[in-house]
Amino acid sequence: DIQMTQSPSSLSASVGDRVTITCQASQDISNYLNWYQQKPGEAPKLLIYDASNLETGVPSRFSASRSGTDFTFTINSLQPEDVATYYCQQYDNFLRGFTFGPGTKVDIK
């Protein structure tokens, strides 16, 4: 099974800061990785798909990239409404399995 490690597990940053979250896959998963935001008491929301593609309607301060089995998610200029838990999620391209990372909780300092 493919394992996903996500770090950090939590972070606290100031409004306007740049925030970076990383996910590492235990083996090559190509670009089969998505990023979601889950605000407290809400359902998750898709932010990024195919490792680096911004979902329609998502603010451009969110971005992501891939380098081999390492995936990076960035919030440029953190806003108060970005307080949430962020999850990476990989999948098998034959749809036999999906794995979420453990999540990163982002707070405002």
Next chain:
Amino acid sequence: EVQLVQSGAEVIKPGDSLRISCKASGYIFTSYWIVWVRQMPGKGLEWMGIIYPGDSDTRYNPSFEGQVTISADKSIRTSYLQWNSLKASDTAMYYCARLGETSGSYYFYYYMDVWGKGTTVTVSS
């Protein structure tokens, strides 16, 4: 508008059976996989299984196989998640989501692009 509407919160006794639902609207129900995701209190997201309503092809996370049944009724555009005998450890929020897709150069890319608001299931005596 594309949306998934989930059934309401449930409080159930251990050993009881339960079926919760996820009704789709605004898109061709039979053309997209539906995913079921569990979130236990204070914990992360876990994939339970997926179903393709067009032909009822169903795939389970091995951790949930035999514990739940996922089904779909395309005549009423609804997917279901069912338990035969609930345990206290089944207490959780359950989400359904649509699996969107994009055609890449060589493969399709998949992502959970539309989510229901979730159904809270509380199992308690």
